[in-house]
Amino acid sequence: MKLIRIHPDHPEPELIEQAAQAILSGQVIGYPTETVYGLGAHAFNAQAIDRMFQLKERDRSRPILLIVGDMNQAKRLTQWSELAEQLARRFWPGPLTLVLPALPGLPEALLSADGKLGIRVPGHRICLELLRWCGVPITSTSANKSGLPNPVTAKQVIDYFGDQLDLVIDGGRSTSPIPSTVLGISDDQLILFREGAIPKLTIEQYIHLKIHEHEGQ
Numbered sequence: 001m002k003l004i005r006i007h008p009d010h011p012e013p014e015l016i017e018q019a020a021q022a023i024l025s026g027q028v029i030g031y032p033t034e035t036v037y038g039l040g041a042h043a044f045n046a047q048a049i050d051r052m053f054q055l056k057e058r059d060r061s062r063p064i065l066l067i068v069g070d071m072n073q074a075k076r077l078t079q080w081s082e083l084a085e086q087l088a089r090r091f092w093p094g095p096l097t098l099v100l101p102a103l104p105g106l107p108e109a110l111l112s113a114d115g116k117l118g119i120r121v122p123g124h125r126i127c128l129e130l131l132r133w134c135g136v137p138i139t140s141t142s143a144n145k146s147g148l149p150n151p152v153t154a155k156q157v158i159d160y161f162g163d164q165l166d167l168v169i170d171g172g173r174s175t176s177p178i179p180s181t182v183l184g185i186s187d188d189q190l191i192l193f194r195e196g197a198i199p200k201l202t203i204e205q206y207i208h209l210k211i212h213e214h215e216g217q
Contacts, residue, residue: 032171043137095197
């Protein structure tokens with residue numbers, strides 16, 4: 001396992017390139033976000049995603065979320081809507097994951113049983129630079145074993161996985177220990193899968209729509 005330290009506000013291009021090359025070659029890395037540390041892999045590499053499920057000891061019925069560099073990239077992966085546009089323009093870049101019907105071409109492990117994908121544009125400079133260099137979506141699932149506390153430092157990621165990961169980026173302590181809010185859009189209804197860094201009430205006040213709780217919670 002390789003550890004590299006990258007400045008969170010002024011990421012060094014040569015170090016970003018190292019991490020991006022690891023992702024593009026099918027490796028799994030740990031990296032900081034504006035919420036908790038995540039596990040990153042090439043979104044179109046089914047083998048890397050399969051390895052991530054094994055590392056996390058994660059139930060295969062629980063899909064893994066993606067981060068993308070901008071809204072246009074999100075539109076190329078999902079069936080976009082006017083409501084998605086409103087929410088993305090207000091809360092992206094930032095810790096709001098939108099769950100939308102996926103377009104063809106993504107590994108099934110990323111999709112829910114009804115073919116939906118969780119996606120967001122992160123509000124963290126290291127993430128955005130990684131995405132820009134890679135040119136592809138990257139997985140964004142918390143860098144922990146399933147059921148254990150979310151990591152907010154690179155050391156915690158290493159404590160969980162050690163040499164099981166190919167590379168870990170140390171970008172300092174996360175600014176929030178709370179993961180992204182996960183919000184589904186279905187027939188112009190909003191469904192809350194997980195209340196996270198953005199409160200439910202904040203979204204309701206902005207969009208003037210009631211958010212329904214997901215029955216499976």
